[in-house]
Amino acid sequence: MSALRILVPVKRVIDYAVKPRVNKAQTGVETAGVKHSMNPFDELSVEESVRIREKKSAPGGVEDICVISAGPTKAQDVLRTAMAMGADRAIHVETKPDDDLEPLTVAKLLKAAAEQQKSNLVILGKQSIDDDANQTGQMLAGLLGWPQATQASKVEFGEGDVVSVTREVDGGVETVRAKLPMIITTDLRLNEPRYASLPNIMKAKKKPLEKKTLADFGITGEKRLKVLKVTEPPPRQGGGKVEDVDGLISKLKELGAI
Amino acid sequence: MFTPNGAPSRQRDGQAHRAFATSAPRPLMATAGFTETQLTVRDAVKQVCSGFPSTYWREHDQQAQDPTEFHAALAKDGWLGIALPEELGGAGLGISEATIMMQTITESGAGMAGAQSIHANVYATQPLARFGTRTQLERTIPNIISGKWRVCFGVTEPDAGLDTLRLSTTATRQPDGSYRVTGKKIWITCAQVASKMILLARTTPREEAQKPSSEGLSLFCIDLDRSHPGLEMRRIAKMGGRAVDANEVFFDDYPVPADALVGAEGQGFKVILHGMNAERCLLAGEALGLGYAALGRAATYARERTVFQRPIGMNQGIAHPLADAYMRLEAAKHATYHAARLYDASKMDRTIRMDEVGVACNSAKYLAAEAAFTACERAVLTHGGMGYAVEFDVERWFRECLVPRIAPVSREMILNYISEKVLELPRSY
Numbered sequence: 001m002s003a004l005r006i007l008v009p010v011k012r013v014i015d016y017a018v019k020p021r022v023n024k025a026q027t028g029v030e031t032a033g034v035k036h037s038m039n040p041f042d043e044l045s046v047e048e049s050v051r052i053r054e055k056k057s058a059p060g061g062v063e064d065i066c067v068i069s070a071g072p073t074k075a076q077d078v079l080r081t082a083m084a085m086g087a088d089r090a091i092h093v094e095t096k097p098d099d100d101l102e103p104l105t106v107a108k109l110l111k112a113a114a115e116q117q118k119s120n121l122v123i124l125g126k127q128s129i130d131d132d133a134n135q136t137g138q139m140l141a142g143l144l145g146w147p148q149a150t151q152a153s154k155v156e157f158g159e160g161d162v163v164s165v166t167r168e169v170d171g172g173v174e175t176v177r178a179k180l181p182m183i184i185t186t187d188l189r190l191n192e193p194r195y196a197s198l199p200n201i202m203k204a205k206k207k208p209l210e211k212k213t214l215a216d217f218g219i220t221g222e223k224r225l226k227v228l229k230v231t232e233p234p235p236r237q238g239g240g241k242v243e244d245v246d247g248l249i250s251k252l253k254e255l256g257a258i
Numbered sequence: 259m260f261t262p263n264g265a266p267s268r269q270r271d272g273q274a275h276r277a278f279a280t281s282a283p284r285p286l287m288a289t290a291g292f293t294e295t296q297l298t299v300r301d302a303v304k305q306v307c308s309g310f311p312s313t314y315w316r317e318h319d320q321q322a323q324d325p326t327e328f329h330a331a332l333a334k335d336g337w338l339g340i341a342l343p344e345e346l347g348g349a350g351l352g353i354s355e356a357t358i359m360m361q362t363i364t365e366s367g368a369g370m371a372g373a374q375s376i377h378a379n380v381y382a383t384q385p386l387a388r389f390g391t392r393t394q395l396e397r398t399i400p401n402i403i404s405g406k407w408r409v410c411f412g413v414t415e416p417d418a419g420l421d422t423l424r425l426s427t428t429a430t431r432q433p434d435g436s437y438r439v440t441g442k443k444i445w446i447t448c449a450q451v452a453s454k455m456i457l458l459a460r461t462t463p464r465e466e467a468q469k470p471s472s473e474g475l476s477l478f479c480i481d482l483d484r485s486h487p488g489l490e491m492r493r494i495a496k497m498g499g500r501a502v503d504a505n506e507v508f509f510d511d512y513p514v515p516a517d518a519l520v521g522a523e524g525q526g527f528k529v530i531l532h533g534m535n536a537e538r539c540l541l542a543g544e545a546l547g548l549g550y551a552a553l554g555r556a557a558t559y560a561r562e563r564t565v566f567q568r569p570i571g572m573n574q575g576i577a578h579p580l581a582d583a584y585m586r587l588e589a590a591k592h593a594t595y596h597a598a599r600l601y602d603a604s605k606m607d608r609t610i611r612m613d614e615v616g617v618a619c620n621s622a623k624y625l626a627a628e629a630a631f632t633a634c635e636r637a638v639l640t641h642g643g644m645g646y647a648v649e650f651d652v653e654r655w656f657r658e659c660l661v662p663r664i665a666p667v668s669r670e671m672i673l674n675y676i677s678e679k680v681l682e683l684p685r686s687y
Binding site: 035077198200 | 285298302306336351
């Protein structure tokens, strides 16, 4: 089996525990001074890559784990976190602060990066928790012409570059098999990401971080979508309480639900 | 924007649970001015602490049960070695980073109990790392960093509190070069769970010492063998931080091998002086964390608690004391991290005077402890009756916030020190 050269795209997003607020102009959410961290699904990708190496689950071994992120300078924070978790090196594609990249642009960028880095496995989060697009992995597979296994809950390696991926689907689990090179996107039950230990945080400071621009990959950040308006969800109305089943039925009848 | 399955959970120590969209978009404490390393430490330590929610600390406080799992979790990820040299497995960072680590711990809700469960491992190991022999270090430090051994610090005595030079626990040299220790120590935190004690004891009687003010004391790194005759300890029932044991420790002809001596015989006081300013910074950080935690709770409660059909925080009688407490904490924060920065810089920069560092570290400890007390007291009062209930945590932090006011040096002694060293006023004692 070929040695794995894994590319792991990671994104810096507003921390999952933070309650986001829509900005005054209603063009997006407020980001200034708000706590950011690595997209949780990308943490799963980093963790899985590191585990494949640690558990020696791939017969050909893991030659390289490269993390890549496109974003403002601050995106380097999540790259350092990924390296503290065990990635070998990082590529930061610097974009302007307001440059919101669409999934297709990101997929094109990752295609160029995967080719440049001679990657044979790309592990991505199934989606990022900021725009929830769930498109990049699939688009990347299409652009590269590689097989894809999305929403992975288990990844296993066999002889002859064969990879089996278990996916959670409606009503059960589905196991698919494909050959390298391929795309995997991660889902919640794949693993439990580790916390970076202090010695590894210190080591990560010394790992190589390459700085690039979109132009280095021959990409222009052209936009196909225009955000018209972002608004808060309407406040939820409190529910009513009923005494018993009869009360519930009469209430439902009253509302015309049954 | 957030899906119900939006984030993976991390099960650590059976406590972890990830909640959704709960925290305010901005933290209470302003973080401008902190270095990237400090902020990384803050984030990473916060993650470890997130596995230990308030319920964990409430229970351990009520049952006076050691937070063993918490110490182990920090040790597992290398945090105990934050300020120890890299060649011994530490991270080689400074007191600035160790201080923000301690602040993050207390601020997480762990309070002083969380901080005290590891405090001595971080701080009392400093003189050891600096003055210990190669063999001593290789034998002890890696085991302390890995959490295999816990450490306590044995300086204070019932008859020599702040007057450290008067301490009377004696280590008598035997013909074979080993020592026998006799005497009592008090307020020894974690003695029940520690395997090692950094002990300050008299090796030359006070009358015979050349310079009684500083010589005659020696530092040892000794084994605490609780089954050995000649070593007894008694737990002290106390006001706060009940999860962590504090003890009276009695030595009676307790044997200590020759190679337990750290640094030269008779130089013990100079050796520990080295760590005292560092400890003031750590304590200041711990106080700040406690203050911000309490203030955060108080503000949340004041926003949510409705009386007379409006949130109580709308009353300026509630709001203003909290706003005032915030400014006190922020000011103390600047004093604290200024002191820590100065302490770290003084290691490289010989133009920084030691008394300058001492003044900064003592001021920081004083200001942070007072600011924390103000914040904790007002947090209890903001909660009204509920502030008195264990379930709301602020009473626990209030009980604990007396510690940084009292230890490791009283407010009055700091005022004396500033009067003497800065204002050049005559000493009263």
